[in-house]
Amino acid sequence: MMEKQEGYNAAVFADRIPKSLQENAVDCVILGYDEGELKVLLLKWKYEDIWSLPGGYIKITEDLDAAAYRVLQERTGLTSIFLEQFKTFGAALRQTKKYPVDYAKISRILDKIPLKNKECNLKWITKRFLTTGYFALVNLEAANPTPGFLSERCEWVSINAVPQLLMDHNVILKTALEYLKKQLNYLPIGKSLLPEKFTMQDLQKLYEVIIDQPLVRSNFQRKILKLGILDRQEKLMTGASNKAPYLYSFNTEKYDEVVKKGIGFSF
Amino acid sequence: MMEKQEGYNAAVFADRIPKSLQENAVDCVILGYDEGELKVLLLKWKYEDIWSLPGGYIKITEDLDAAAYRVLQERTGLTSIFLEQFKTFGAALRQTKKYPVDYAKISRILDKIPLKNKECNLKWITKRFLTTGYFALVNLEAANPTPGFLSERCEWVSINAVPQLLMDHNVILKTALEYLKKQLNYLPIGKSLLPEKFTMQDLQKLYEVIIDQPLVRSNFQRKILKLGILDRQEKLMTGASNKAPYLYSFNTEKYDEVVKKGIGFSF
DNA sequence: TCAAAAGTGTTTCCAATACACCCATGA
DNA sequence: TCATGGGTGTATTGGAAACACTTTTGA
Numbered sequence: 001m002m003e004k005q006e007g008y009n010a011a012v013f014a015d016r017i018p019k020s021l022q023e024n025a026v027d028c029v030i031l032g033y034d035e036g037e038l039k040v041l042l043l044k045w046k047y048e049d050i051w052s053l054p055g056g057y058i059k060i061t062e063d064l065d066a067a068a069y070r071v072l073q074e075r076t077g078l079t080s081i082f083l084e085q086f087k088t089f090g091a092a093l094r095q096t097k098k099y100p101v102d103y104a105k106i107s108r109i110l111d112k113i114p115l116k117n118k119e120c121n122l123k124w125i126t127k128r129f130l131t132t133g134y135f136a137l138v139n140l141e142a143a144n145p146t147p148g149f150l151s152e153r154c155e156w157v158s159i160n161a162v163p164q165l166l167m168d169h170n171v172i173l174k175t176a177l178e179y180l181k182k183q184l185n186y187l188p189i190g191k192s193l194l195p196e197k198f199t200m201q202d203l204q205k206l207y208e209v210i211i212d213q214p215l216v217r218s219n220f221q222r223k224i225l226k227l228g229i230l231d232r233q234e235k236l237m238t239g240a241s242n243k244a245p246y247l248y249s250f251n252t253e254k255y256d257e258v259v260k261k262g263i264g265f266s267f
Numbered sequence: 268m269m270e271k272q273e274g275y276n277a278a279v280f281a282d283r284i285p286k287s288l289q290e291n292a293v294d295c296v297i298l299g300y301d302e303g304e305l306k307v308l309l310l311k312w313k314y315e316d317i318w319s320l321p322g323g324y325i326k327i328t329e330d331l332d333a334a335a336y337r338v339l340q341e342r343t344g345l346t347s348i349f350l351e352q353f354k355t356f357g358a359a360l361r362q363t364k365k366y367p368v369d370y371a372k373i374s375r376i377l378d379k380i381p382l383k384n385k386e387c388n389l390k391w392i393t394k395r396f397l398t399t400g401y402f403a404l405v406n407l408e409a410a411n412p413t414p415g416f417l418s419e420r421c422e423w424v425s426i427n428a429v430p431q432l433l434m435d436h437n438v439i440l441k442t443a444l445e446y447l448k449k450q451l452n453y454l455p456i457g458k459s460l461l462p463e464k465f466t467m468q469d470l471q472k473l474y475e476v477i478i479d480q481p482l483v484r485s486n487f488q489r490k491i492l493k494l495g496i497l498d499r500q501e502k503l504m505t506g507a508s509n510k511a512p513y514l515y516s517f518n519t520e521k522y523d524e525v526v527k528k529g530i531g532f533s534f
Numbered sequence: 535t536c537a538a539a540a541g542t543g544t545t546t547c548c549a550a551t552a553c554a555c556c557c558a559t560g561a
Numbered sequence: 562t563c564a565t566g567g568g569t570g571t572a573t574t575g576g577a578a579a580c581a582c583t584t585t586t587g588a
Contacts, residue, residue: 024291024357024397060395064357088355088399090291090331128327130291130397132355182453200540219578221541226576241587242539467567486551488568508560509566541584550574557568 023129026068027055027169028083029176030076032140033193037158038209040173041075041145042165044153047112048105052166053173054154055131068134075154077144082137082192086179089172090130099167109150135176137192159209181211186262188229191255197233197247200224227263229255290396293335294322294436295350296443297343299407300460304425305476307440308342308412309432311420314379315372319433320440321421322398335401342421344411349404349459353446356439357397366434376417402443404459426476448478453529455496458522464500464514467491494530496522 030041042051054075058067065085073079091098145154157163162173183189189210190203204220224230233247297308309318321342325334332352340346358365412421424430429440450456456477457470471487491497500514 058357058397064355064397067357085354088331088352090325090334090399130325130331130399132357132397186449216578216580217540218542218580223577235585237586239587240539241537243541243585245540483551483553484567485553485569490550502558504559506560507566508564510558510568512567536588538586539584540586541582543582544580545578546580547576547578549576552573553571555568555570557566559565559567561563561565 024058024064025055025129025131026058026064026071027053027089027131027133027172028068028071028075029053029133029135029173030072030138030143031135031159031176031180031193032138032143032156033206033209034140034156036205036209037160038206039140039156039158040162041143042155042157042162043075043147043151044155045109045150046152047109050102050105050109050166051163053169054148064132068132068136072134072136072138074148075146076138077146078138078142082189083134084136084183086133086135087172087175088130088132089168091168102167113150131172133172133176135180137189139192139195141195177210184210188227188255188258188263191250191252197249199236199245199247201245203248227254227258229258291325291331292322292396292398293325293331293338294320294356294398294400294439295335295338295342296320296400296402296440297339297410298402298404298426298443298447298460299410299423300473300476301407301423303472303476304427305473306407306423306425307429308410309422309424309429310342310414310418311422312376312417313419314376317369317372317376317433318430319418320436321415331399335399335403339401339403339405341415342413343405344413345405345409349456350401351403351450353400353402354442355397355399356435358435369434380417398439400439400443402447404456406459406462408462444477451477455494455522455525455530458517458519464516466503466512466514468512470515494521494525496525 028041032039032041041054043054044051054071056067056071056074058064062070065083068083068085072081072083140156145156147154159177162170164170165173184207190198190206193206194202200221201217203224204215204217207220208215229251230248231251233249235244236247237244295308299306299308308321310321311318321338323334323338323341325331329337332350335350335352339348339350407423412423414421426444429437431437432440447456451474457465457473460473461469467488468484470491471482471484474487475482496518497515498518500516502511503514504511
């Protein structure tokens with residue numbers, strides 16, 4: 001990637017002398033669906049009142065996608081998931097200058113962390129680095145939230161109840177949700193978010209939660225069924241005094257086919 | 268961005284000790300439109316047969332977007348342009364392992380570059396780094412292609428005649444073009460690609476070149492006009508023995524409005 | 535038999551497509 | 562007046578949206 005320096009002349013090179021000040025990270029917006037709500041997996045840090053998205057540095061010999069996959073796997077235990085890059089965030093001096101309060105909190109946390117790690121930590125908090133945002137859609141029931149060594153809790157939080165997050169993580173989350181909305185016009189979703197069998201109402205509510213607006217039941221049903229990605233299963237007898245809904249499951253072949261080709265509708 | 272290390276335990280930290288092996292770059296797919304063809308701005312390197320996209324490292328105190336903007340400005344002289352991030356590429360060991368031939372060529376080039384730069388160069392070619400892809404749509408006539416100190420030429424090359432590029436730059440270019448196609452369904456384009464005044468045929472050909480398929484003339488006209496982003500100007504008398512077409516210009520307010528809201532059609 | 539929710543049908547409307555037709559221009 | 566390409570009109574089609582109607586279930 002030699003041409004990277006095309007933009008520089010010798011004089012400009014000088015300000016690159018401190019070479020070790022940049023690093024790369026990934027942040028994952030991991031979304032699940034539960035009780036009619038869209039939830040995101042967040043970390044609560046040790047010692048201080050800090051919430052953040054799960055993330056991690058990219059290893060030297062690791063592909064970018066692999067780093068995101070690893071973070072997701074470490075926090076949820078899941079291996080087969082929908083994972084997609086959506087944007088890279090790279091404002092300069094994000095940590096020290098723009099978020100001095102967060103920086104102070106982190107400094108205090110690091111004082112309480114064993115020395116072996118601290119030395120390393122203290123270096124990277126002062127660095128400027130980029131972070132690439134990924135979002136994942138997972139089956140919340142199957143996930144096993146696990147905190148890392150800097151966090152004390154790893155929890156599902158409703159999209160509507162997200163607290164203030166570390167630095168620009170609220171922006172990253174918001175961007176992910178907007179990206180997901182757009183993706184609905186291209187991709188079928190639900191396979192990784194819903195259980196094996198589900199009702200049409202489950203699927204509709206999922207869509208409604210994501211796009212944040214109500215859909216007409218009858219039209220939604222026809223639209224989805226026409227995609228041909230669902231197999232109708234037995235009825236679900238809930239005990240309620242009304243007509244029992246059919247259960248559906250995703251037809252994997254058809255589903256993957258439509259994912260490849262894309263669909264041309266909008267909600 | 269402290270949570271970046273959540274994914275690591277102390278043992279894993281060890282393999283991050285060589286901290287200065289990662290850097291960040293941008294690569295720009297700069298597209299122009301000329302003589303009915305979509306063209307991309309490429310650099311021909313000194314000494315060796317290497318072509319590449321223009322790119323550059325991100326400075327420590329520079330925002331990611333600003334780096335892309337700077338690269339574009341340095342290569343074209345243009346300041347007001349359409350510029351958008353589309354994806355970050357981060358395969359590990361892109362340069363040394365996956366592209367040994369390119370690596371050898373670059374090594375030879377560096378042997379011929381003044382020592383002051385070489386020292387720095389030799390370091391970064393061995394590094395692993397990410398590159399964030401941006402694409403820009405510019406008025407080819409207004410641009411002033413300018414090579415950098417490692418390149419001898421900076422030229423517009425037809426999309427259909429792109430040579431083999433440095434490392435994964437062909438993939439980056441291809442990804443940019445696919446992204447642009449998708450964007451056509453959301454955004455009006457042309458304002459930054461076409462001259463002030465243009466005919467409907469000019470605009471249609473531009474769309475046809477981008478999506479790589481013919482469009483029905485009459486329907487295209489109505490579709491575009493309905494967006495309300497064009498102002499009709501005087502007729503263009505070409506001297507040809509047929510009806511003179513109107514010239515159009517983009518209505519900036521309407522155009523920007525539609526860019527914000529997005530449009531819901533597909534070609 | 536009633537309410538509630540699911541499934542299906544109908545009507546309307548609008549956009550997309552294909553294509554026809556007229557208009558302007560200069561040879 | 563003719564060929565050529567530009568502008569506009571029209572018929573058809575298909576999907577989206579709104580809504581009505583029927584079916585199923587347990588109280």
